[in-house]
Amino acid sequence: MATRLQTVDKISQWFDRVDPGAHRRVKGLRLVTAYGIAAMLGALHDISKGLPDAPSLSALAGGFALWASVSEGQATRSKSARDLVLLSYAAAFGAASFIGFAPLFAPLGRSGAELTLATGAFLVGYLRRFGILGTGLGSQVYIGQLYALGIGLTAGDLKTVMMAGTISALSAIVPRMLSGPVERPPPFTGVRGHSIALSMGLQAAIAAAVIVGLDRVIGLTEAAWAITACTYVIGNSTAGTFDRVRRRIVGTAIGVPIGLLLLPVATHAPIVIWMAAALAMIIYAMALPERYDIACGAFAFTLIVTLAASGEHSIPLLAARAWETLVGGLLGLGAATVLFPIRGPPTEKR
Helix, strand or coil, X not given: CHHHHHHHHHHHHHHHHHCCCHHHHHHHHHHHHHHHHHHHXXXXXXXXXXXXXXXXXXXXXXXXXXXXXXXXXXXXHHHHHHXXXXXXXXXXXXXXXXXXXXXXXXXXXXXXXXXXXXXXXXXXXXXXXHHHHHHHHHHHHHHHHHHHHHHCCCHHHHHHHHHHHHHHHHHHHHHHHHHHHHCCCCCCCCCCCHHHHHHHHHHHHHHHHHHHHHHHHHCCCCHHHHHHHHHHHCCCCHHHHHHHHHHHHHHHHHHHHHHHHCHHHHHHXXXXXXXXXXHHHHHHHHHCCCCHHHHHHHHHHHHHHHHHHCCCCCHHHHHHHHHHHHHHHHHHHHHHHHCCCCCXXXXXXX
C-alpha cells in the first residue's frame, strides 16, 4: 500500500513540474473538446450530406479545430474567438492551396504532392515575424496541406474543405468561451526582424525539398513525417534549432515505443486507446512551451495509438515515425547550420 502511495505521489509531482498551474490543463481539455465536437459534427449525415468527400469531413474538421486551439494564445474571449476563426480558415486555405498546387507537380507523382508542403514549411518559419497569430496562421496553412496530402483531396473536395473550416471555427470557439479568464497564455518571443524570419522560412522550405528528393531517390516510408519534423525544429537561432532538434528526437524516441507497446490494446479495446490519446494531448498542451521534449513525446504517442485504433497495425510503418523524425530533425539542423545561419542564443518560447 505504501509503495502504491509513493508511486501516486511521484506521478503527482511529475505533473506539477510539467504544469505548475491549472490554466494549462484547461487548455489541454479545451483542445481535446474542440477536436471531439468538430469530429462529431463532421460525422453527422445532415451536415455531410451532398458533399463530394463526406467521409473525410470529420477528420478535416477535427484536425483543423485541434491545431487551431493549440496555436491560439490570447488572454481574452473576444480575441481568442477572432483568432480561432482565422486559424480555422487558414487550415482550410492550406488544404485548398494543396489542391491548387498539386496538379503543377503531378508529373512527379507522390513526390510532387509532397513538394507542395515546402510552401507551407516556408510560411511556418516566415510568418513568425507577425507574432503569435502569424505563427499560428503559418502553422495552420501547413497543417491544412498535410491533411490534404494524407487524405488525397482533389479539386472536387473544395466544398468539403470550406465546410471543415466552418465547423472547426465553431467547435473551437465554444470551449474557449467556457474556459474564460482561467487561461493564461505563456509569453511569446517573436522573431527579431524580416531577415531572420526569411532565413527561417527558407531553411524549412529547402530542408523539406531535400526530403522530397530523398523520398524520390531512396523511398521513405512516410516522407511527410520527416518534412513535419524539419519544419517545426527550425528556431530563431542556430542554437535554438539544435535545442529543438535534440528535444524532438528524444521525445519521439520515447513516445513511439510506448505507443507501440499498446498495439494489442488498440485491437481489443479501442476506446481505451482514444482515452489514452486524449490524455496525451492534454499533456502536450501542458508541456508547451517549456518542455518541448515532453510535448513531442506526447504527440508521437498520440499519433501511433490513433493510427493503430484506426486500423493501421504495421509495426514498420508506425516505427518509421521515430527514424523519419531523426532524418527530418537532422536535415533541419543542417539547413539551419549551413543555409543563412542565425547567430544568437535560443530565446524563443514556442
